[in-house]
Amino acid sequence: MKIILAPMEGVVDHLMRDMLTRIGGYDLCITEFIRIVDQKLPARVFTRFCPELQNGGKTFAGTPVRVQLLGQDPNWLAENAVRAVELGSPGVDLNFGCPAKTVNKSRGGAVLLKETEQLYLIVKAVRDAVPAAFPVSAKIRLGYDDTSLTLANAAAIASAGASMLTVHARTKSDGYRPPAYWPWIAKIKQQVSIPLVANGEIWNAADAALCQQQANCSNIMLGRGALAMPNLAQSIRTGAAAMPWPQVLELLMRYSEFEISGDKGQYYANRIKQWFSYLKLQYPQAADLFQQLRVLRKSSDILATLNQALLHSQHA
CATH class of the missing domain: 1.20.225.30 (Dihydrouridine synthase, C-terminal recognition domain)
Incomplete structure (x- = not known):
């Protein structure tokens, strides 16, 4: 089982990552997304989003921190992915799940879930550019308006060479409203062979266990639940009570x-x-x-x- 701390825009910055990984239980953190449009960004942008690059790509507690990129141009994403690993990121994550209207309007985040071919081209370009020793992961939702492309999108990302796929088990239209549809992750697992990570509505150890069972997936990503209970990762691992x-x-x-x-x-x-x-x-x-x-x-x-x-x- 791997437990990953989710990227939460405007909330989980490097200070929050530092605090939560000191409490323990996390195998990996993903940064807030860096928006890529039409240029290779300077190093200072990467270190602003991920100061851990100056600490060997890890939090002070020793948890690896992977830079996340968001955009729609395969070549510019690939160039910036190479820069991220050159600067010390232990891999790159691609955001295909952000539901924000401003991001979606500029053809980034979850809106790309309508474009299966573009998902493939982006992941393939980044995977081909980044040295093989560095993982290239992606995060998706089940779809934009519906789940009609869920399996096709997951298959495209896997066939393009992604190392890992995190699935937030809701569509963009579902927003953050309960429930999360964890059984969909089990359906995806039947179609792809790469490691999956289940995400959405995990607030306590019982939720985590049910998610793992329904998703047929041991790896989980914690977001809002990790802020609601700061020792959630440890609670899931050891059965510890909520922090007093x-x-x-x-x-x-x-x-x-x-x-x-x-x-x-x-x-x-x-x-x-x-x-x-x-x-x-x-x-x-x-x-x-x-x-x-x-x-x-x-x-x-x-x-x-x-x-x-x-x-x-x-x-x-």
Whole structure:
């Protein structure tokens, strides 16, 4: 079983990857996507999305981090994929699953699930360009509007030479609404021989076990569930209970210090609130605290509120 931390645009940045992989349980992380249009991007773009490139392509906990690219031009994707591995990425991931309207309008992400031939051309170009020692993986949804091309798309990606395929078991039209249709992954497995990774609606160890059973797939990717329960990967591996709330608050404080001192400090208020939107799904205490945080704008006010909550939890 491999457990992979999902790329979540605007949420799972290098700081979040660092925090979650320190807790442990992950075999691999995938970065937020780097948008490729019509040029070979400079090294600084790659290191901005993936500072781990300056640490041997790994988080400080030692978990490999694979750069993800998004685009529609096979040749430019191939050139940038080569640059990613030259800079230290232990492989390249291709995004064919992003549901964002702005991305889809410019023929990127999930909209390419309507174009089976283009999926093949992209994966083949990248696979041919990247040295064989480096994996080239891809992530898809079941389709754009429906599942009519699911099996054809998966087969095209596999035949183009992909090393691994992650399947978010919903269409673009399904968005993030439950359920995830895990049995579809089992159907894909009957058609392709490359390793598959199941993704979607895994919130706890029981979900993971059911997903693995229905998908006939032991590898899983965790996204929103990993933010709702910071030790979810360890819980799946060992059966550990959810991280106690005081420990979660300590984690939030450490994350806050990193975020505010880093180059993304201006986004801190939004990011911490976004994290709370997931935490409150698992922790009732987070829902109460979120009510206080949601009206705050200044980092100092948010930090003071978190610190007060931490002190209170330690003496409760």
